[in-house]
Amino acid sequence: MSNICVLLPVAQDLCLSVSFSDLTISRIRYQHVCSTKSDVIENDSIFAKKIINELESYFNRSDSQFSVLCDLSAGTEFQQKVWQALLEIPVGETRSYGTLAKQLKTSARAVGNACRQNLFPVIVPCHRVVSASGMGGYAGDTSVKQQGEIDYMQIKHWLLAHEKTIDRKK
DNA sequence: TGTCCGACTAAAT
DNA sequence: ATTTAGTCGGACA
Numbered sequence: 749m750s751n752i753c754v755l756l757p758v759a760q761d762l763c764l765s766v767s768f769s770d771l772t773i774s775r776i777r778y779q780h781v782c783s784t785k786s787d788v789i790e791n792d793s794i795f796a797k798k799i800i801n802e803l804e805s806y807f808n809r810s811d812s813q814f815s816v817l818c819d820l821s822a823g824t825e826f827q828q829k830v831w832q833a834l835l836e837i838p839v840g841e842t843r844s845y846g847t848l849a850k851q852l853k854t855s856a857r858a859v860g861n862a863c864r865q866n867l868f869p870v871i872v873p874c875h876r877v878v879s880a881s882g883m884g885g886y887a888g889d890t891s892v893k894q895q896g897e898i899d900y901m902q903i904k905h906w907l908l909a910h911e912k913t914i915d916r917k918k
Numbered sequence: 919t920g921t922c923c924g925a926c927t928a929a930a931t
Numbered sequence: 932a933t934t935t936a937g938t939c940g941g942a943c944a
Contacts, residue, residue: 857927884926
């Protein structure tokens with residue numbers, strides 16, 4: 749298994765750590781850049797370059813779509829179903845937990861649970877799922893964090909704002 | 919099994 | 932603005 753790190757535009761010290769093997773992404777997590785010096789990009793395989801390229805495109809430009817595959821099978825059957833549904837939400841749009849629940853014939857809470865378990869943030873766009881009355885959570889968190897900790901809600905806000913920028917350019 | 923807890927929500931206070 | 936009741940998947944005993 750290999751691992752690469754892609755810097756996030758959200759904050760100076762944040763990056764996305766992507767684990768992969770066999771042309772498939774197995775896991776993505778948020779990380780402080782400084783926390784692991786060993787996570788420097790040292791892998792120059794074609795696939796690694798593709799991942800980096802697609803993520804950077806997404807962060808910098810408009811209509812970028814991801815073609816790299818994620819190993820959804822790491823989740824339960826239900827989680828896979830939800831994650832698949834997330835992949836079908838277009839860039840710049842959002843869905844509420846409730847409407848997704850209706851679509852999948854389950855409950856809003858259950859959808860939230862599956863989102864919380866998302867192993868592939870950004871690529872599987874759980875940030876496009878919001879609550880009927882507000883923001884919902886992100887990466888398991890629901891409120892703003894203290895200094896020093898990763899502020900996941902800030903990241904969710906940033907991603908959504910970024911995708912709106914994309915819409916405006918169209 | 920049974921119990922409990924969520925990134926929820928609509929309805930009733 | 933808050934509270935309540937309904938919801939269902941997953942973790943754990």
